[in-house]
Amino acid sequence: MTALLVGAAIIGVYAFDLPDLVHAALYTAVSAAAAVTVFVAVRLHRPRVRLGWWLLGAGQAAATCADGIFFGWPALVAPLPFPSVADAFYLAQYPLSAAGLLLLVRSRTPGWDIPSIVDAAIVTASAALLSWVFLITPAAASGTTLAGSVVAASYPASDLLMLVVAARLLLGAGDRPVALRLLAGYLAALFTADALYALQVNAGTYQAGGRLDLIWMASSTLLAASALHPSMRTVDVQAPAAPPLVSSPRLALLAGASVLAPATLVVQHVREAPLHVYLVASTCAVLFLLVVARLGHQVDVQRQLAITDGLTRLRTRRFFDETLDIEVGRAERDARPVALLLLDVDHFKRINDRYGHGVGDLVLVEIAERLRKCVRTGDVVARYGGEEFAVLLPGASPVDASMIAERIRAAVEATPIAVPGDTSITTTVSVGVATLPANVSTSSDLVLLADKLLYTCKEAGRNRVATPSGLFTR
Numbered sequence: 273m274t275a276l277l278v279g280a281a282i283i284g285v286y287a288f289d290l291p292d293l294v295h296a297a298l299y300t301a302v303s304a305a306a307a308v309t310v311f312v313a314v315r316l317h318r319p320r321v322r323l324g325w326w327l328l329g330a331g332q333a334a335a336t337c338a339d340g341i342f343f344g345w346p347a348l349v350a351p352l353p354f355p356s357v358a359d360a361f362y363l364a365q366y367p368l369s370a371a372g373l374l375l376l377v378r379s380r381t382p383g384w385d386i387p388s389i390v391d392a393a394i395v396t397a398s399a400a401l402l403s404w405v406f407l408i409t410p411a412a413a414s415g416t417t418l419a420g421s422v423v424a425a426s427y428p429a430s431d432l433l434m435l436v437v438a439a440r441l442l443l444g445a446g447d448r449p450v451a452l453r454l455l456a457g458y459l460a461a462l463f464t465a466d467a468l469y470a471l472q473v474n475a476g477t478y479q480a481g482g483r484l485d486l487i488w489m490a491s492s493t494l495l496a497a498s499a500l501h502p503s504m505r506t507v508d509v510q511a512p513a514a515p516p517l518v519s520s521p522r523l524a525l526l527a528g529a530s531v532l533a534p535a536t537l538v539v540q541h542v543r544e545a546p547l548h549v550y551l552v553a554s555t556c557a558v559l560f561l562l563v564v565a566r567l568g569h570q571v572d573v574q575r576q577l578a579i580t581d582g583l584t585r586l587r588t589r590r591f592f593d594e595t596l597d598i599e600v601g602r603a604e605r606d607a608r609p610v611a612l613l614l615l616d617v618d619h620f621k622r623i624n625d626r627y628g629h630g631v632g633d634l635v636l637v638e639i640a641e642r643l644r645k646c647v648r649t650g651d652v653v654a655r656y657g658g659e660e661f662a663v664l665l666p667g668a669s670p671v672d673a674s675m676i677a678e679r680i681r682a683a684v685e686a687t688p689i690a691v692p693g694d695t696s697i698t699t700t701v702s703v704g705v706a707t708l709p710a711n712v713s714t715s716s717d718l719v720l721l722a723d724k725l726l727y728t729c730k731e732a733g734r735n736r737v738a739t740p741s742g743l744f745t746r
Contacts, residue, residue: 275309275500279493283486295481296343299489303339306492307332313499321379321508325499327372331365332495338362342480355423363423366430373437379508381444387518390566391526392439394559398529399435401555403428405536405548407467410474424473431466434459443522446511454498455507461491518570526566530559581655583633584640592654592662599652599666600715603708611673613663614722615680615703618734620659623697631691632659635699638689646680661701670707670739677703677737685735702729705739 279302286298310329314322338361345352352358381388407428412421438459442452465487472478498504518526533555540547579591587595596612603610617623617639624632636659643653647663656662663680665673681703688696704726712718725738732738 275497276493279489279496283489283493286489287483287486292481293347295485296347299481299485300336300339300343302489302492303332303336306496307336309496310499313504317499317502317505319505319508321375324372324375324379324508325504327368327375328495329499331369331372332492334361334364334368335492338365355419359423363426363430366434370434370437373434373441376508377437377441377444380441380446380511382510385445387566387569388440388444390562390569391443391522392436394526394562394566395439395443395529396432396436397555397558397562398532399439400432401533401536401551403432404551405540407470407474409546409548411470414474427466428470431463435463444511446509447506449501449503449506451498451501451504452507454494454501458491458494458498461487461494465491518566526563530563533559584637584655586640586643586661587652587654589654589656589662592652592656592664595652596664596715596719599664600708600718603666608667609669609707609710610718611665611668611670611705611707612718612722613665613673613677613680613703613705614656614719614726615661615663615677615701616726616730617659618700618702618730620699623699627691627695627697631697634691635689635697639684639699639701642683643680646683647676668707670705670710670741673705673707674737674739677705677739681735681737700735702726702734703737704729705737711740 282298282302286295290298307329310325310332314325314329319325338358341356341358341361342352345356345358408425411424411428414421414424438456442456442459465484468484468487469478472484478484533552537547537549537552579588580586581588599610602608617635620632620635623635636655640653640655640661643661643663647653648665650666652664654662654664663676665676668676681701685698685700688698690696704722704724706712706718706721706725708715708718712721721740725740728738729736
């Protein structure tokens with residue numbers, strides 16, 4: 273990519289031992305070019321959430337203004353005091369950029385993506401502890417004045433503000449287009465440079481124009497490359513639901529973040545530095561609760577996967593069989609009926625043979641949706657086999673069950689199912705209806721009778737409902 277190549281070339285030149293004025297000009301040029309590039313790219317690619325990118329560009333522009341003051345003031349006026357107006361512009365970059373990232377987050381995942389929020393909270397809690405112990409507290413103590421202490425501590429605190437939103441963006445659901453990966457690189461470089469800067473300032477070793485500037489220049493270059501890449505317009509596209517299971521890399525990230533709190537305590541003990549016992553203990557407690565919440569959600573997801581059919585999102589046969597035994601036992605105790613419908617898609621093999629299994633799957637999904645709309649609250653609908661479905665109707669009398677069965681049959685037949693290729697398929701179902709205790713006395717007999725009546729429908733010509741009292745259709 274052109275932006276990366278040009279940026280890398282300028283960074284390579286900057287690495288040489290050049291006059292301070294040349295270093296300052298190169299550094300400021302890269303920063304300014306990144307801000308201008310973002311604004312131009314917004315007009316070029318026209319993303320859906322332009323304000324988010326405008327704010328990222330404005331944050332970079334604020335940093336450019338700060339660079340101009342930082343390098344220009346000593347050369348033209350006098351040594352720059354600390355804090356100064358340059359710090360105001362540097363600090364303005366963070367809320368502007370954080371607001372831009374937040375708009376991208378809200379566009380990609382407008383709802384409450386709880387797993388991603390918990391994951392981001394785990395990473396942020398660990399980062400906040402590290403920042404407080406190793407960056408914010410030493411920075412606040414290093415200032416000679418109150419204003420100096422506040423401003424010095426504001427830099428790592430501002431990074432933390434951006435990290436909160438950045439973690440939510442990068443750990444959220446959805447694809448990772450090239451532009452988003454480059455944006456992640458920009459954030460990683462910025463946070464790394466800022467952290468090293470704070471450490472050097474606290475240790476009294478920072479020198480302007482040093483190697484640290486190379487990382488800041490790399491962050492500006494990555495921001496420009498992210499905005500220029502054509503996939504920039506897809507960064508704010510609403511993402512699909514998050515994967516149900518945690519990936520191995522994400523699990524490793526969360527595990528690493530979770531052990532940072534006790535590791536911090538050990539490091540401080542070895543350094544004979546303040547232990548921050550209460551803060552570390554509180555962070556450990558927060559991380560523990562967050563990890564438990566994440567694991568609890570994961571267990572719930574796995575349970576849902578175990579009882580939910582992957583294609584139709586109906587219940588599985590195993591879940592249905594277990595629920596059937598429970599409902600039959602409840603019916604016997606409470607002296608109330610329970611009904612079972614078994615239905616099969618008529619001539620489904622012909623659909624697969626003519627249109628392919630992909631179209632056959634679409635037909636099953638649509639029939640499942642129509643089943644959901646036809647049953648009552650509390651009824652259980654399951655995919656019983658390949659193209660066979662089962663409906664459990666607690667409390668339904670034989671008349672109620674027959675009415676629901678006919679409603680399902682009519683709903684499936686009434687509207688053709690649209691499939692790719694400007695084609696629609698009209699399909700029908702056959703339904704067998706059995707009720708306990710009116711027809712049978714055990715759950716196994718209930719299934720056998722419903723299955724027998726289903727095949728009675730098939731033999732009679734399909735597209736029918738069969739009950740122990742007879743066949744009926746439209």
